[in-house]
Amino acid sequence: MPDVISRPAVVTVTIGALLLFGCANPGYGSDNTRNNLEQAGLTDEQARCVTRALETKIGIKRLETHSEPTETEFQKALEALDDCGVSVSSDGAGSS
Numbered sequence: 001m002p003d004v005i006s007r008p009a010v011v012t013v014t015i016g017a018l019l020l021f022g023c024a025n026p027g028y029g030s031d032n033t034r035n036n037l038e039q040a041g042l043t044d045e046q047a048r049c050v051t052r053a054l055e056t057k058i059g060i061k062r063l064e065t066h067s068e069p070t071e072t073e074f075q076k077a078l079e080a081l082d083d084c085g086v087s088v089s090s091d092g093a094g095s096s
Contacts, residue, residue, distance in 0.1 A: 028064040030055065042086060049084035 030051050037047035055063065057076040069077070081088055 053080035
């Protein structure tokens, strides 16, 4: 059974780490993203999977922009989590 991580913890970190990651830091770094996801409670395997999925679904060039995510990008982030076996509860309740 996949881990259940709360929506605020994972989605906020996913979107924040990937689309708004450290405005002071230029560019995009998959290692930093993976580390942030692990700190949010994902396993190494899940963090690697989510990072790859977001790079594929959203694109590295877009991730480099540090712009506010669109609704479509937010949905793609949720799909990436689901594709990688990370369940996100709709009410924000959950555990890792």
